Amino acid sequence: MIDNWTFGRKIAAGFALSLVLLMAIGTVAYSSISKLATISQWVTHTHEVLEHIAGVLSALKDAETGQRGYVITGEDSFLEPYHSGSTEAANMVKELRKLTADNPNQQKRIDAAEPIVAAKLAELKQTIDLRRSGNLEEANKIVRGGEGKRSMDDLRRVLSQMDDEERELLKKRAQEGDSAAVGAKSVIIFGTLVCLLCVTAAGVFITRSLSRQIGSSVGQIQSSSTELQAAANQQATATKEQATAMSEISTTISELLATSRQIAESAQRVAHIAGQTAAAARTGDATVATAHDSIATIRRQVDLIVNHMLELGKKSQQIGAVLDIVAELAEQTNILAINATIEAAGASEAGKRFAVVADEIRKLADRVAGSTKEIRGLIDDVRSSVNTTIMTTEGGSKSVDAGARQFSEVAAAFAEIAGLVGTTTEAAREIELSTKQQSTAVEQVNVAITSAAQATKETEASSGQTLQTAVELSSLSHALLRIVQPQAALAGPRVR
Amino acid sequence: MTNNDLPTAAVLRRRFDEGFAVAASPKAERLEDLLAIRVGSDPYVLRVSEITGLHVDLKIVPVPSPVAHLLGIVALRGTMAPVYDLASLLSYPPATRPRWMVLARVSQLVGFAFDTFESHVQMPQGAIATSAAQTAPHLLGTVRAEEALRPIVHLASLVEFIKELNP
Numbered sequence: 001m002i003d004n005w006t007f008g009r010k011i012a013a014g015f016a017l018s019l020v021l022l023m024a025i026g027t028v029a030y031s032s033i034s035k036l037a038t039i040s041q042w043v044t045h046t047h048e049v050l051e052h053i054a055g056v057l058s059a060l061k062d063a064e065t066g067q068r069g070y071v072i073t074g075e076d077s078f079l080e081p082y083h084s085g086s087t088e089a090a091n092m093v094k095e096l097r098k099l100t101a102d103n104p105n106q107q108k109r110i111d112a113a114e115p116i117v118a119a120k121l122a123e124l125k126q127t128i129d130l131r132r133s134g135n136l137e138e139a140n141k142i143v144r145g146g147e148g149k150r151s152m153d154d155l156r157r158v159l160s161q162m163d164d165e166e167r168e169l170l171k172k173r174a175q176e177g178d179s180a181a182v183g184a185k186s187v188i189i190f191g192t193l194v195c196l197l198c199v200t201a202a203g204v205f206i207t208r209s210l211s212r213q214i215g216s217s218v219g220q221i222q223s224s225s226t227e228l229q230a231a232a233n234q235q236a237t238a239t240k241e242q243a244t245a246m247s248e249i250s251t252t253i254s255e256l257l258a259t260s261r262q263i264a265e266s267a268q269r270v271a272h273i274a275g276q277t278a279a280a281a282r283t284g285d286a287t288v289a290t291a292h293d294s295i296a297t298i299r300r301q302v303d304l305i306v307n308h309m310l311e312l313g314k315k316s317q318q319i320g321a322v323l324d325i326v327a328e329l330a331e332q333t334n335i336l337a338i339n340a341t342i343e344a345a346g347a348s349e350a351g352k353r354f355a356v357v358a359d360e361i362r363k364l365a366d367r368v369a370g371s372t373k374e375i376r377g378l379i380d381d382v383r384s385s386v387n388t389t390i391m392t393t394e395g396g397s398k399s400v401d402a403g404a405r406q407f408s409e410v411a412a413a414f415a416e417i418a419g420l421v422g423t424t425t426e427a428a429r430e431i432e433l434s435t436k437q438q439s440t441a442v443e444q445v446n447v448a449i450t451s452a453a454q455a456t457k458e459t460e461a462s463s464g465q466t467l468q469t470a471v472e473l474s475s476l477s478h479a480l481l482r483i484v485q486p487q488a489a490l491a492g493p494r495v496r
Numbered sequence: 497m498t499n500n501d502l503p504t505a506a507v508l509r510r511r512f513d514e515g516f517a518v519a520a521s522p523k524a525e526r527l528e529d530l531l532a533i534r535v536g537s538d539p540y541v542l543r544v545s546e547i548t549g550l551h552v553d554l555k556i557v558p559v560p561s562p563v564a565h566l567l568g569i570v571a572l573r574g575t576m577a578p579v580y581d582l583a584s585l586l587s588y589p590p591a592t593r594p595r596w597m598v599l600a601r602v603s604q605l606v607g608f609a610f611d612t613f614e615s616h617v618q619m620p621q622g623a624i625a626t627s628a629a630q631t632a633p634h635l636l637g638t639v640r641a642e643e644a645l646r647p648i649v650h651l652a653s654l655v656e657f658i659k660e661l662n663p
Binding site: 338341342 | 508511512529531544545547548549550551552601615616
C-alpha cells in the first residue's frame, strides 16, 4: 500500500512521524522540566522559609543584643540593633506567615511563635524603658528573672520545629527533583534515540522507495523521451513533406483559381455572345419573313424576266430571218459583183472602169456579208444567252420556289435557334454564376490552404521545438537518474 | 471579229470614195483575180480569167451518162450547160451535192460544181507560184491566200480531161 503513496505523501508521512516523536519527546521533556522547575521553585521557597525562620531568630537576637547593651551602658547608640531587630522580627513573622500559607502545620506554629515574639519584644521594650527611666535595677531584675530567656527558648523550639519541617520538605523536594531530572534525562535520551531510529528508518525507507519510484519513472521518462524524440523526428519529416505538399497544393489551387477565372470570363463572353446571337436570331427571324416576301416578289420578277426573254428570243429569231435575207442579198450581190468583174475582165478599157465599180460593189458585198455574219454571230450569242438566261431563270425560279420552301424551314429553324440560343444563354449564365461561385470557393480554399501551409510551417517549427524539448527531457531524465540512481545511470543507455 | 474590229460607216464611205478618186498607178503590179473555194475540206483557188461566171444554188438536172463526174445539166439564159463534180474530178470521194458552180471560159459552156465559195481575192502575179511540170493532175501551181496555201485548179486541163472522157 505504501508503494502506491505519492512522493509528497511519503515525505509528509516521514515528517509527520518525526514531528509526532518530537512532540512526544518535547511533551515529556516539558512535563519533566516543568515538574523540575516546580520542584526547584518549591525548594527555593523552602530555602526562603528557612531564611525567614532564621531571620526571625536573628532579628530577635539583634534586638536583645541592643537591649542588653543599652541596659548595661545606658547609651542610646546601643539601641540601634534593638530598633532594626524588633522591626525586622515583626516583618519576618508576617512574611513567614505569608510564605507558609499553604502549610497549616506551619501556620499553627507561627500562631504559636507570634505571641512569643510579641512577648519578647514587650519584655525588651520594658527593660529599655526602665533603663531609660533610670531603673537599672528593676531592669536587671527583669533580665535576671529569665523571662526573656524562656521566651527565646520557646521561640527557638517553635522555630526549630518549623525548621525541621521545612528541611524535611526540602529533602523530600530534592528527592522529587532528582527523580524528575533523571526521568527527564531518560525521556530525552531514549526519546531522541527512538526518534533518530524512526527518522533514520523512515528516511531510508522513503529514500529507497522514492529512488525506486523515481528511477522507474525516470526510466519511463527516458523511454518516453526517446519515443517522443523519434515521434518528433517523424513529425518533423512528415511536416516537411506536408509543407511541400501544401506548397504544391497552393500552387495548384492558384492555377485552378486562374483557370476558374478564365472559365468565368469565357462563360461571361459566351453569355454575352449568346445574348447577341439571340437578338440576331430574332432579327434573323424578321429578316427571314422579309426575305420570304422578297422571294415572292423575286418569283414574280423572274416570271416577268422569263416572259421577256422568250419575247427577246422570238425577236432574235425574227432578226435572224431578216439577217438571212440580208445575207442572201449580200451573197447574191457578191456573186453579181464577181460576175461583173469577170465580165469586165473580158471587156475593153471601159470594162476596166466597170471592173473598178464591180470590185467596190463586191467589197461592199463582202463587208455586208462579213457584217451579216458578225450580226448572225451576235444574234446567235444573244439567242444562246437568252436560252441560257431562260433556262437559268427557270432554274432560278425553281430555286426560288425551293428557296421559299427552305425559307419557311429556315424561319422555323430560326425560331428553334432562338429558343436554343435562349437556353444556351441561360446555361452560359448558370455556368458563369457557378464558375464565379467556384472561383469564390477556390479562393476560400486557397486562403484555407495558405492558413494550413502557415500552420504546417508553425507545426514544423513546433516539431523542431518538440524535438529539442525531447532531447532536453532525455538529458534531464538521465541527469535525474544519475542523481537518484548513480549506478543505474552509469549502467543505463546513453541519452543522445 | 469584235465590234471594235468592224470599220465604221465613215471609214467604209471614205474607202469607197478613195476607190474612185485615186488614179490607177501605171507602175502598179498587175493583180490576178482568184476565187477561194473549198473542195471537200481542202482549200483551192480558181483563176477568174478561166471562168465566165459564178453561180449558186442552180437547179442541176441529172442526166444519165457514162461519165461518173457529170452531175447533170443546168439552164443559163436560154442555153444549157453540163455540170461536172469538181471534187470527183480531183479524186475526192462522193459527198453531198455541191452548191456552187463556175462556168469555164472555153468554147463550150462547161460547169464545175464545188462545195464552198469562200471569197474573191486579188493577188500579185509574183505571189503565184506556177510550175511547168504539173505536180498533181489538173493543178497549176499554188498561192497563199486567206491564210492558207492553196493549189490553183487548172480548169483548162479539166476541160481537156472531160473532152477525153467524151470522145
